Amino acid sequence: MxxxxxxxxxxxxxxxxxxxxxxxxxxxxxxxxxxxxxxxxxxxxxxxxxxxxxxxxxxxxYDGTVNISRDEADDESIKEIFRSESQKLASNMFDAAKEKYLASSEAGRKRTGTLSNSDVYLTKEEAEEFLKLAIEFAQTHSRRTRSEQAEYHLFLSLSAVSEDGLKSK
The missing domain is CATH 1.10.10.10 (Winged helix-like DNA-binding domain superfamily/Winged helix DNA-binding domain)
Structure with a gap:
């Protein structure tokens, strides 16, 4: 990463x-x-x-989004490796985001950042649309184009809490 x-x-x-x-x-x-x-x-x-x-x-x-599905693997040992590696990747990403946030607060800035933790109710299509908008926004703003722009760290996690969130309606 x-x-x-x-x-x-x-x-x-x-x-x-x-x-x-x-x-x-x-x-x-x-x-x-x-x-x-x-x-x-x-x-x-x-x-x-x-x-x-x-x-x-x-x-x-590579300038894009990579989606990986564990359902494509038939072998149970491959699924287990995928699960383990996915957990490590998620843990590393969460830890890196936390460290950046904490470093910002320790730097003595007036505003260290924004944390938001919410449960939202979306259809599968709405969840996909939200992710698409967020990813496109981040990609559009991934390079400094004006001198007055400052760098911000964006960490986004959207996960289905229930099985209903995994099914298309």
Whole structure:
């Protein structure tokens, strides 16, 4: 996730070394994970250049939404791995959002952020429409286009609480 976030924040295609330097990581470690991301289509090689006899490869992050369904797996062991990895990913995302929120409050800002926790009643179609609007809004505002804009962290979670929320009406 961190690697993808750094590639997304880059305003130009970047090399793995450039991203590793920004992250404060060893390039070999980032290279390993970047190759995995490239193999599944989340990073795309967009350009290669010869710089002082070395081939520099420039990548950009996939600019879209990825939906993964565990129902597509037939093997129970694969479903269990998927469940475990999904839980780890969700936990990491929640923890990262919490850390950003807490860091903002510790920085002494007048307004640290907004927290909202609500149960809402939606049809499956309304839930999909809401997510589409939120994702499109975030994508439209993912790059600074004016000097007066400040960076905000947006974390969104929408999950069906009951089986009714999982069925199309």
């Amino acid at each position: 961190k690697i993808m976030n750094f590639f997304h924040k880059s305003d130009h295609p970047a090399t793995i070394k450039e991203i590793a330097d920004r992250m404060g990581e060893v390039p070999a470690k980032v290279y390993y994970h970047a190759r995995k991301l490239e193999s599944i289509g989340l990073l795309e090689l967009v350009e290669t250049k010869q710089i002082n006899g070395i081939t520099a490869k420039f990548y950009k992050a």
